Amino acid sequence: MIYWQLFLSYLKIGFFGFGGGYAMISLISNEIVTQRAWLTEAQFADIVAVSQMTPGPIAINCATYVGYSVTGNVWGSLLATVACCLPPMTIMLALTVFYRKVKDNRYMRGALTWMRPVLVGMIAAAAIMFVNSETFFHWSSVIICLASFYAVWKKVNPLYVMFAAAGVGILLYGVVM
């Protein structure tokens, strides 16, 4: 039953979604692309791109879109979104209630310090997963990638960079080639 599997996958993604948006991309791709093979890498890259260009948290946008793409209807979309939000809401609610006790807990801080390198590895893995013959099908793709990296590194708003990349894509691959 695909709905049940989708729900479980997204509960897992929500529960382990430390580090927010980008790190969650790695979790989602592992669940949806690698383990379940519901989407291809290129399809998932498109979803990530659109999720970033649409208002609201990336992880929630991504859940809505993935849910729709996998099941092809609104219910799948709603199910994935709810499943993605439930675990973080519950955990955050519990921590807010016991806020004074957990505020300066050194074990929690220690755990988080050593989870951070793993999160960096996860984000890197997400970036590397998108590097394949379908996403980099032409030498100009490499230039778009490097230019985007440089622009965002120099603190240009990622949104402008994405619209520029889409524009370049239309010009290069739609008109010229």
Add this chain to the structure above:
Amino acid sequence: MRRLWELFWIFFKIGAFTLGSGYAIVPVIEHEIVDRRKWFDLEDFRDQFTLAQSVPGPFSLNTAVFVGYRMKGFWGAFFAVAGLVVPTFAIMLVVAIFLTGIRDNEIVAAAFKGLRPCVVGLIAVPCVRMLLKMNAWQMLLGFAALALICFTGISPIYMLIFGAVLGIVLCCANNKEELAK
């Protein structure tokens, strides 16, 4: 009841209009909650923000939970989260349905061909920034996690658990050293 709708509305605006990363919402929320409504004092608010970063899930969702809960208890949290998620979901759903219908259109396909390598560059930026702030051991763990995910396809969840356990063990080891002194 008026408070609940007020919470809903604040986060509705955030869900409907903020683009980009979660951290873009910090000044927006600070303005609404601390400056305009004086619901929290600034230091208290910054403390809670740190907590919201330390738990799993989207940062803005966690922020909605704590602001809502501290204002109006469980239903406050519920309304704040609903305010954030409803517009996010609605807009994304419309875009998803629309794009699925025109995916084969040549112009759309060309735009996506430009976007895919751009996404790689975008994701690489925070990654390199965080990498530069780490010490040698942390870098080693980061690269180990990367290699395991890329080459074995095992779930990153296990490595997150490993990192957390390692951090707690190191904390305990430090405790013992301090006691021995």
